[in-house]
Amino acid sequence: MMEKRLKKKDIILIILILLVAAGAWILHEVLKDAGSGIAVIRVDGAFEGTYSLNEDEEISINDGTNILRIRNGKAKMIEADCPDQLCVNQKAVSGNGESIICLPNRVIVEIQSRQESGYDAVTN
């Protein structure tokens, strides 16, 4: 008589592991929202305000010279009245320490977040 390949305790173990994995995943999803960052806006070095990346909104900065849009946890400059438009062409930021800077209007948007900014490359 051959021994069974999977016993009752094995099945329980597998289910338990899957439950813990699912639990950890759900926990992470919940914490991720609560822990996502804020955008700190400074104009000419002076503090203007902080905005949560969780709330989608459009912020008019410096009497409307720049408009910052927060959407899906990321901040992006969508309008600037300066000629070079460098900040507008920059990608949306969300990682800790990432920033958008508009030099002509002296606007600085900096992200403070627990989420680390993405690596360009990892060597081993």
Added chain:
Amino acid sequence: MRARVAYFGVFTALALIFSYVESLIPFQIGIPGVKLGLANLIIVIALYKMSLREAYLLSVTRVVLSGFLFSNLFSILYSLAGALASLTVMAVLKRTGGFSVTGVSIAGGVMHNVGQLIVAMFVVQTFSVSYYIPVLLAAGLVTGLVIGVAADSMLRRLTGLEL
């Protein structure tokens, strides 16, 4: 006694070869750090065929040798933590009874990943690697299952091997 030493040598060689084969053919499924853990097949066999002391010795020997041969000193730290956590849990489950070879191997596969992740948390000094827990648990489950089924089949055919 002489036969035990010879068998231990053969087991060590087998575990090393499996480590080598695995380093040649990385189990690439797009998730870094997830490996099949072929060498664990030998460890599971050893757990059922040798004394616990020998199984530990085999596991440590395997990790240190394959670490120096195929990767670097730093990875030995991770591997050792994973291997020891894995073997300890497997030994406990085996002694508890009620688990098949496959079940024991699944627990081993999962703990191998958990042990490495804990070391990673200490090394990087952050809990942000915790987002990796679900991935590593699931991966350990699958690889442990594969290794377990293989080890089970081998053990059924190795009834003549007495150590």
